[in-house]
Amino acid sequence: MKKIFNFYIKAFLYISFISIPFLFIAFPDLKKNEFTYRIWISTFFPQLLYILYLFRKNDLFGLFKANFINKFFYTSLIIFSFSMPFIVYFSLIGFRLIEVTEYYNWDINIIYYFIMIFLSALLEEILFRFIPYTLLANNITMKKVILISVFFSIFHVFNPNITIIGILNIIIAGIFFSIIYLKSNSVFLVTIVHAFWNFSMGCILGSNISGAKITSILKYIPKEPSVLSGSEFGFEGSIITTLIFLTFSAVLYNLKTNKNSINSQKEHSI
Numbered sequence: 001m002k003k004i005f006n007f008y009i010k011a012f013l014y015i016s017f018i019s020i021p022f023l024f025i026a027f028p029d030l031k032k033n034e035f036t037y038r039i040w041i042s043t044f045f046p047q048l049l050y051i052l053y054l055f056r057k058n059d060l061f062g063l064f065k066a067n068f069i070n071k072f073f074y075t076s077l078i079i080f081s082f083s084m085p086f087i088v089y090f091s092l093i094g095f096r097l098i099e100v101t102e103y104y105n106w107d108i109n110i111i112y113y114f115i116m117i118f119l120s121a122l123l124e125e126i127l128f129r130f131i132p133y134t135l136l137a138n139n140i141t142m143k144k145v146i147l148i149s150v151f152f153s154i155f156h157v158f159n160p161n162i163t164i165i166g167i168l169n170i171i172i173a174g175i176f177f178s179i180i181y182l183k184s185n186s187v188f189l190v191t192i193v194h195a196f197w198n199f200s201m202g203c204i205l206g207s208n209i210s211g212a213k214i215t216s217i218l219k220y221i222p223k224e225p226s227v228l229s230g231s232e233f234g235f236e237g238s239i240i241t242t243l244i245f246l247t248f249s250a251v252l253y254n255l256k257t258n259k260n261s262i263n264s265q266k267e268h269s270i
Contacts, residue, residue: 004132004144008151011050011127018046033160035202035212040116047123054131064130069188077180077255081193084248085200088241089207095240097229098220100206109215110203114195117202117209121195122187128152128174129181129190140182149174161211165227166237170210172245173197173236179252201234208234 019042026042055061092098132148133140152174153167181190202209206219211233222229230237 015046015050035214089205100220117198118195122191125191145178159211161232163233163237166233169236176249
C-alpha cells in the first residue's frame with residue numbers, strides 16, 4: 001500500500017511540474033469549462049512525457065507491447081460494457097431527470113474529439129492500470145484496486161463542476177476499468193471501453209464529460225434534483241450512474257474467465 005501512495009504522490013508532483021509550461025497553452029481556455037484542443041494538449045502531453053520516462057527507466061516497452069492486445073479479447077465483455085452509458089441515459093429519460101432537445105451537430109470535430117478522447121483514455125489506462133498492476137504483479141488485492149481507483153479520482157478533482165457523487169463515481173469507474181484490465185490483461189480493451197464511455201456520453205448523448213462541455217450530436221437539459229440528474233457535471237454526477245456502475249462492476253467481478261493472465265506479468269520496481 002505504501003508503494004502505491006509513494007508512486008502516485010511522485011507521479012502527481014512530476015506531472016504538475018511538467019505541466020507548468022503547458023499552462024500557457026491552456027490559459028485562454030481555462031475559464032470556458034469546455035474540453036478544448038488547448039486543454040487537451042495541456043493535460044495529455046505532461047502525462048505522456050512522464051509515462052515515457054517511466055517506460056524508459058523501468059524497461060516497460062516490451063511488456064507493454066505484449067500486453068497491448070492480449071488474446072483474451074472478450075466480445076461479450078465489450079457489448080456488456082458498451083451498453084452502460086445508454087442504460088444510464090435512458091434511465092434518466094425514464095425518470096424524467098433530463099429533457100432531451102432536438103439538436104443535431106455532426107461535423108468533423110466529432111472525429112477529432114474521438115481521437116483526443118481515445119488517446120487520453122489510453123494514457124490514463126497506462127498510468128492507472130498497466131503500470132500499477134505491473135508494479136503489484138502477483139500481489140493484487142481488492143483494497144489495492146480501490147486505493148489505485150481513489151488516486152484515479154484525485155487526478156480529476158480539478159475538473160469543472162466537480163461534485164462528491166462525481167468523485168465517487170470516478171472511483172467506481174476506476175474499479176470497473178481495473179476489473180476489465182485484470183480479467184483481460186489488455187490495455188487496448190480497457191482503453192476502448194473507457195474511451196467509448198466518454199465519447200458516447202459526451203459526443204453522442206450530450207452530457208458533459210466529467211464537468212467539461214464538448215461538441216455533441218444530441219443535447220439534453222438536466223433537471224433537479226442534481227443528485228439524480230448529475231447537473232452540470234454530466235450524468236457521471238448522478239446517483240443512478242453510481243447504482244449502475246456498482247451493478248456492472250459486481251457482475252463483471254463474478255464473470256468467469258479461463259485465466260487471470262495478470263499473474264504472468266513480471267514484477268518491476270518503480
